[in-house]
Amino acid sequence: MLENISDVYKRISHAAMRGGRSPEGVRLVAVSKTVQAEAVREAYEAGQRIFGESKVQEAQKKAEALNDLNIQWHMVGHLQRNKAKHAVGLFKLIHSVDSIALLEEIDKQAAKKGFVQSVLLQVKLADEDTKSGAGEKELDGLVQKAGGLKNIKVEGLMTVPPFFDEPERARPFFKRLKELNNAYGFPELSMGMTGDFEVAIEEGATLVRVGTAIFGERDYT
Ligand SMILES: *Cc1c(COP(=O)(O)O)cnc(C)c1O
Numbered sequence: 525m526l527e528n529i530s531d532v533y534k535r536i537s538h539a540a541m542r543g544g545r546s547p548e549g550v551r552l553v554a555v556s557k558t559v560q561a562e563a564v565r566e567a568y569e570a571g572q573r574i575f576g577e578s579k580v581q582e583a584q585k586k587a588e589a590l591n592d593l594n595i596q597w598h599m600v601g602h603l604q605r606n607k608a609k610h611a612v613g614l615f616k617l618i619h620s621v622d623s624i625a626l627l628e629e630i631d632k633q634a635a636k637k638g639f640v641q642s643v644l645l646q647v648k649l650a651d652e653d654t655k656s657g658a659g660e661k662e663l664d665g666l667v668q669k670a671g672g673l674k675n676i677k678v679e680g681l682m683t684v685p686p687f688f689d690e691p692e693r694a695r696p697f698f699k700r701l702k703e704l705n706n707a708y709g710f711p712e713l714s715m716g717m718t719g720d721f722e723v724a725i726e727e728g729a730t731l732v733r734v735g736t737a738i739f740g741e742r743d744y745t
Contacts, residue, residue, distance in 0.1 A: 583614060652686060
């Protein structure tokens with residue numbers, strides 16, 4: 525575990541240098557979906573602090589089992605509107621907001637709990653039916669809507685490009701997300717997974733979401 529994490533950090537540093545950036549400008553989100561709480565604890569003991577989950581219920585269980593640790597949980601998977609109530613407050617950052625209805629629900633739940641929920645807007649840059657994310661054309665509407673909600677703060681954009689065997693092919697998607705993010709002046713850019721995080725960092729990622737390179741292949745059974 526320690527070896528995997530330090531290897532990922534080395535790769536982050538090298539990619540940042542290639543991109544002419546400081547490695548401190550990149551935060552590693554260790555994606556622990558399907559991983560047992562004890563493996564998360566091991567990663568924590570190796571120094572990892574930010575963990576990403578894709579299901580609210582699974583995250584709640586792990587957060588409960590690991591409540592003696594100072595973990596920062598992030599939601600990286602698609603969030604259903606009826607789960608927003610439990611997601612708000614549990615997650616420091618929700619990476620996957622992609623509709624006005626979801627913005628409104630998160631705002632409502634955050635208002636009830638009396639705080640401001642940080643979110644990223646998930647953008648779908650390729651025409652893939654199976655992926656979530658708002659289309660580029662919908663993005664302006666989402667940003668404007670969020671601007672009028674008091675209990676939501678948009679920190680930036682997130683994307684999951686199509687899967688390629690060759691990570692270089694994801695580069696144009698990362699470049700595009702960076703351009704959009706710059707246009708809005710948001711500070712955070714969540715892009716890059718095990719297969720392509722180095723290219724994403726070269727293109728400006730501030731948050732990379734890495735699961736397999738840290739915890740090994742996922743077991744969904
Ligand atoms: C599962 C997941 C990841 C991590 O993927 P790996 O290829 O295992 O690094 C990153 N982002 C999202 C949105 C995911 O669902």
